[in-house]
Amino acid sequence: MSLPVFPQLPGQGWSVHKRPTFSTRTVAHVSGREIRVPLYSQALYEFELTFDALTANTAWPGLGANSLQSLMGLYLQCQGQYGTFLYIDPSDKEVMAQTIGVGDGSTSIFTFQRSLGGVVEIVSYVTDVANISVNGLALQGGWSLTEPNKVTFASPPAAGAPIVADFSFAYECRFLDDQNDFENFMDGLWTVASLKFRSVKA
Structure with missing residues (x-):
């Protein structure tokens, strides 16, 4: 695979959000009737994940060595919203x-x-x-x-x-934001309250 792959990390938390998204142009008539035109032929999927704990070293082996670098490195590699990556949904793959x-x-x-x-x-x-x-x-x-x-x-x-x-x-995806908050809540441990990305149309 030529695209980077989103890492599967033990410190990922619950819950996971997966939002099928459409775009519809709606025009209302004075009579109350509507004209609706679908702009997407199929849904794009938006995902939102949280990470309770990521480690910046090898002191917490249960979290995967350098899991912070794995996740932040992907974000930096993609330059925020610019690049794309592959997300393998554990429940739908x-x-x-x-x-x-x-x-x-x-x-x-x-x-x-x-x-x-x-x-x-x-x-x-x-x-x-x-x-x-x-x-x-x-x-x-x-x-x-x-x-x-x-x-x-x-x-x-x-x-x-x-x-x-x-x-x-x-799913080929891109991040939804050009900045994201990685919080260092204690020595060697980090958390991410929300990481959002969405699928892209080839």
Whole structure:
């Protein structure tokens, strides 16, 4: 993966906020009727995390050595809102037996997607593919993963053949602010009351 990955740190606290976000243009008529135009084809996700304890040294091994440097280093690397990184949501990172397309005999590139309730949405960044099958037959080769979220077949799947995948994914995100507060509350220990970031559209 070419993008930096958000670190999984033992000192992360509860709770975690995950906000699906849309943008809708709404115009009201004098009669009370409305015209609503959706501006996003699918949701962007905003995350908010807290960190009860981060350590700047190796004195607190249960928090991970130099966990402060890991988190602050990512923030500095991204230059606040400017750069992007991959966030692997521990509760939402794997998809099994997902149909990602149906062959037509000529198309060889398909975009990974996942079903969530009654919605099918494109995933931001595929980190690993465990299995690809075409028309029920698992393929040992003949395909490649193209960053960030596409599979390319050496030969186009036959018309009408369902393409099914087991895969893991991450959200490509950016921080929401150009500054963030890292609080040193005792010797060698730090806390972050709120760290906000949101997914970006490729």
